[in-house]
Every structure is written in structure tokens, then in C-alpha cells.
Amino acid sequence: xxxxxxxxxxxxLAPAIGGLVYGFERxxxxxxxxxxxxxxxxxxxxxxxxxxxxxxxxxxxxxxLGIMHFVSLWFALAVLLLGGDLILVIFLHLLSTSLLILxxxxxxxxxxxxxxxxxxxxxxxxxxxxxxxxxxxxxxxGSFDTSSIxxxxxxxLFKMPLAFVALLMxxxxxxxxxxFDIAEGHQEITGGVELEFSGIFYEAIYxxxxxxxxxxxxxxxxxxxxxxxxxxxxVLFVFLFINGxxxxxxxxxxxxxxxxxxxxxxxxxxxxxxxxILFLQL
Amino acid sequence: MKLNSFRKKSPWILHYNAGSCNGCDIEILxxxxxxxxxxxxxIINTGNPKQSDVLLVTGPVxxxxxxxxxxxxxxxxxxxxxVSCGACACTGGVFRGMxxxxxxxxxxxxxxxxxxxxxxxPEQIIDGVIEALAILEKKTKDLEQSxxxxxxxxxxxxxxxxxxxxxxxxxxx
Numbered sequence: 001x002x003x004x005x006x007x008x009x010x011x012x013l014a015p016a017i018g019g020l021v022y023g024f025e026r027x028x029x030x031x032x033x034x035x036x037x038x039x040x041x042x043x044x045x046x047x048x049x050x051x052x053x054x055x056x057x058x059x060x061x062x063x064x065l066g067i068m069h070f071v072s073l074w075f076a077l078a079v080l081l082l083g084g085d086l087i088l089v090i091f092l093h094l095l096s097t098s099l100l101i102l103x104x105x106x107x108x109x110x111x112x113x114x115x116x117x118x119x120x121x122x123x124x125x126x127x128x129x130x131x132x133x134x135x136x137x138x139x140x141x142g143s144f145d146t147s148s149i150x151x152x153x154x155x156x157l158f159k160m161p162l163a164f165v166a167l168l169m170x171x172x173x174x175x176x177x178x179x180f181d182i183a184e185g186h187q188e189i190t191g192g193v194e195l196e197f198s199g200i201f202y203e204a205i206y207x208x209x210x211x212x213x214x215x216x217x218x219x220x221x222x223x224x225x226x227x228x229x230x231x232x233x234x235v236l237f238v239f240l241f242i243n244g245x246x247x248x249x250x251x252x253x254x255x256x257x258x259x260x261x262x263x264x265x266x267x268x269x270x271x272x273x274x275x276x277i278l279f280l281q282l
Numbered sequence: 283m284k285l286n287s288f289r290k291k292s293p294w295i296l297h298y299n300a301g302s303c304n305g306c307d308i309e310i311l312x313x314x315x316x317x318x319x320x321x322x323x324x325i326i327n328t329g330n331p332k333q334s335d336v337l338l339v340t341g342p343v344x345x346x347x348x349x350x351x352x353x354x355x356x357x358x359x360x361x362x363x364x365v366s367c368g369a370c371a372c373t374g375g376v377f378r379g380m381x382x383x384x385x386x387x388x389x390x391x392x393x394x395x396x397x398x399x400x401x402x403x404p405e406q407i408i409d410g411v412i413e414a415l416a417i418l419e420k421k422t423k424d425l426e427q428s429x430x431x432x433x434x435x436x437x438x439x440x441x442x443x444x445x446x447x448x449x450x451x452x453x454x455x
Contacts, residue, residue, distance in 0.1 A: 026321075035319040042324050045291040049335070052422055054359035056332060190329035198332035198359050 007081045014077055018210025019043040021217070025243060032247045043210065050206065053199040058107045063201045065103035070204040072096035073211050080218055083147030086134040090127070093215065096208070097123055104193035115192020118183045121254050125180075125261035126170040130219075132269035133163045136276045137222075150225045157223040157234065162272035164223050164234075168241060169265040171216050173257065177242055179249040180257050290415040292324040296334035296358065300351050300387060302341025305401030306368035310338060313404045320408060331357040336414055337391075338407075342370040342377040343384040355391045361421040363414040366393045367407060369400040376400075 010017070023040045030037025039045075057063040076092035079085070097119060104116025134144065140159055141148040149156060157164055173180040184192055194205045220238040224230035252260070299307055313320045314327055328334050331354050343351060355364070366387050369375035374385030387393060394417045397410035 030319070030321060033316055035316045036322040037319075038321050038324050039291075042292065045324055046294075049292045050333075052361070053335075054361075056357075056359045186329065195330055196332065202333055 004082075007083070010081050011074075011078045014074065014081075014214050015207050015210055018207070018212075018214045019047070021213045021239075022210050025213070025239070028240075028243050029247060032243065043206075047203060047206065050203045051200055055199040055201065057198075057201060058109075058196050062103050062106050062196065065099050065106065066197050066201050067204045069096050069100045069103065070208040070211070072099060073208050073215070077211055077215050077218070080146060080215065083145055083150070085144045086137065086146055087131070087144050089146070090130050090134060094123065094127060100193050100205075100208075107196045109196050111189045111191075111195045112193055114189045115183060115185075115195065118185070118189075118254055119193060121258060122173050122176075122180070122183045125257055125265075126173045129166050129170045129261065129265050129269045132266070132273055133167060136160050136163055136269075136273045139273070139276045139280060146222065149222055152226065155224050155226045155230055157230065160272050160276055162268050162275065166265050166269040166272065167219065167223070168238065169268070170261065171220070171238065172242055172245060173261065175212060175216055175242060177246040179245070179252045181246075181251055182254050182257060185251065290419045292326075293336050293411070293415055293418065294326050294328045294334040295336045295338050295411070296329070296331050296354070297327060297338045297340075298351065298354055300339055300341040300347040300371070301344030301383065302368065302370060306340035306371070309401050309404050310340070310367065310407060313407055318404045318408060320411070323412075325411065332359065334358060335362055335418060336411060337362060337364045338367055338411070339364065339371050339387050340367045342374045343387050343390060345382055345384070348384060348390055351387065352390055361418055361425055363394045363418045363421065364391055365395045365397060365407075365410050365414050367397045367410065368402050369398060372396045372398060 020040065020043075022043045023038070026042060027037040027040060072092060073096040076089055076096060079092060080089045101116045101119050104112045104119065107113075137149060137156060137160075138144050140156070141152045172178070176184040184194075189195070194202065197205050217235045217238065220234050221231040224232075224234045297307070297310055310327075312318060331337075335358075337355060337358060339351065341347075355362075364387070366372050370377060371387050372393075374383060377383040378385045384390070395410045395414045397406050399406055402410075
């Protein structure tokens, strides 16, 4: 009973937690630039304001796909937190992102199309790496289940440190942070796929962003799942690393991102898999 | 805790340059920079009319840009406010009366706040935006009020009865 209570609470409160993380992120980013920054609850103020705006939709399918993106992302997070199959989680996340891509292609806006193209490319960048990390975790623990990582004797960080390095390389792509924020690109394509959403329908996309934060930090937590203190430390490290990187780097173009991901991050994840198998043989 | 008080805490700005000389635009960008930091009021400079509340316009409206100006204004969902920024946007400035410009943006879209100056200082722009927020809140409240149509009974029937004006039918003897 108690085992199930904490994950269920986390799942129900995930948007609120994500909102707080997002608000904190904006403060940290502002302080890094020597600004005061918005208040901590700023994402929630935005949320309440967007609910007041007039609802303008392009067409009903577009709005529906946006909402389904949010729902399926929440579902993926629920499976992850309840200790489900890691491969299933990755594919559910892929499903939610592909719904967003469909929404992007369903309008006639050129920026929306560009954003959908770039989101598809960013999937190509982070998805193989995540799957290879999941496979190496399977090799160690003997199961794809997240709960088996929790029950495993040692922390994954010490068993497969290269996988954590690969994860650090792809998380900025997933969270749409600089230098890999080509999918969003506020200065070039003004948000990409989220461009045509407005009012309460943009809200779904906005909360999905917060949920993505929670999703990514949970992935980082899994590497220290055995020891909660280590897990929290890893989450804090990833948070500071990603925001520091976001503030200190400029956007690359999609070819450079693809090259970086497939030539650097993917081989690192693959070498990690080989080393894991080799150690198991010895 | 009243939900209504949160409204003016996150105005998202859309900045449009209607043929300005870039003087006012640089001052607007200075507002976003660390010294003035308008993000502490929750203000974000979005480039997207569909998600923004405040339209910040600079420059006299050149004949090329007036269609886009009206289009952008139409794309913003209500409630929305317009801040005209700088002397050119308010009155046409030094370009007033020229063949390629119009005199100010209020010839095309309704303006709520006029910010003077050539180019207007960052403090003035922040002041103008804060002023606009009060108007934004008032507009939101106006939108919320339900409209009741008055229905009064007709006191006197002013309509003509067709029987009165119809031509008489003479009996045939």
C-alpha cells in the first residue's frame, strides 16, 4: 500500500512539481545573467492568465492533438513512476512527441511545419541513445522494469558511468535547451509547433513542457535510484549543468546537432553497452 | 487568495516594428536586458501574436507595414492592449505628412497607452506597460460581465395596420 502511495501522489502532483521546477529554473537562469528574475510561482500565473484568454483554434483536430500530447506524456510519466517497462516508457514518450509533430503538420503555417520537421530530427537524435541506455540497464538488472533498477544492489551510476555521460548529452535536446533548442528556436521560428496554439490549448503544451522536465529529471534520478541522496544529488547536478549550458552556449543548426548526437553520444552509449556485456562475461 | 489578482502578473509582449528607425526598438531590448529586467514582472517578449497580451508598436506606420499591423492585431486573442511606443507611433513624429507614412498607429488600430519620447526611455516604456496592465485587467473584467438584453413592453403600437391603408373595395351595384 505504502509502495504504491508515493508514486501515485507523485503522478497526481507531477504538473505542480514540474511548474515549480520550471519557475525555479527561470529564477536560476536569471541569477546566472545577474538579473532578479520572475517570482517562483510565475508559471502558475501564466497558467491562470492563459485560461482567461479567448480560445482561438486553427481547427479542432489541431487542438485535440495538442491535448492528446499532454495526456500521453502524463501517461508515459505515470508508467515510469509506477515502475513500468523502460522501453514502453520511451515509446510512449515517442508517441506523445509524434502527436505534437502531427499537430504541427496539420496547420498551414510555415513555422509550424519547420518546428515539426525539427522536432522529428531531435527525436532521431535522442531516441537511439535512450534505448541503448535502457538496454544496458537491462543487461545489468535482467529486466526492463524501472522497479528492478530500484531493487538492484548497486547504483547504476557506478556500474555504467558512460551511460550517464550519454544521457547528459541528449537531455538538452529533449528539454529543448541551448545549444540544441532548434525545435523551439524562439528567435528563428518563434516556438515551432507550439506557434499556432493559443489560450487554453496552449496551456496543454505549456504543462507538457513542465511534465517533460519531471520526466527528464526522473531519468537522471534512476542512475542513483539505490541511494536517494545520490539520486537527488544527480538531479541537482543535471539541473545546474543543463541551465549553465543553456546560458553559456549559442544555438547550433540541425546538421551539427545530428552529427554530434550520432557521432559522439550514440557511440558512447554503445561502448557503454559493450563494456557492460564484457563485465558480465568476466 | 483571489484568482483574479493573478491576471496582470504575466503579460506577454508582442513587439512590432512598423517602420521605426530602430531607436525605440533598442530601448525595448534594453528593458529586457539585466539592467531593467522586465522579466521580474513576469513579462516575456514572445514573437507570437496568438499567445500575447500587449502589442508594443514602434514607428510611424509605413504603407507597407499597415496591413501586417492590422493583421497582427486581429490575430491576438482578447483581452489585449496596445501600447504605442515613441513619438512616431503616437503621432507620426518627424515623418508626419510624408508620402510614404501614416500619422501614427491610432489611425488603424485602437491604442490604449501612448508612450512619448524620441526614442522613449526604458523607464518610460516600463511605465507605459505597467499602465497598460491596469487597462488589461479592466478589459478582462468587462469581458467577464454578463450582458443582459433589456426587453421592454411596447407601449404604443406604431405599426400601420394594413387594413387601414388598404384601398376600399367598392361594392358592385
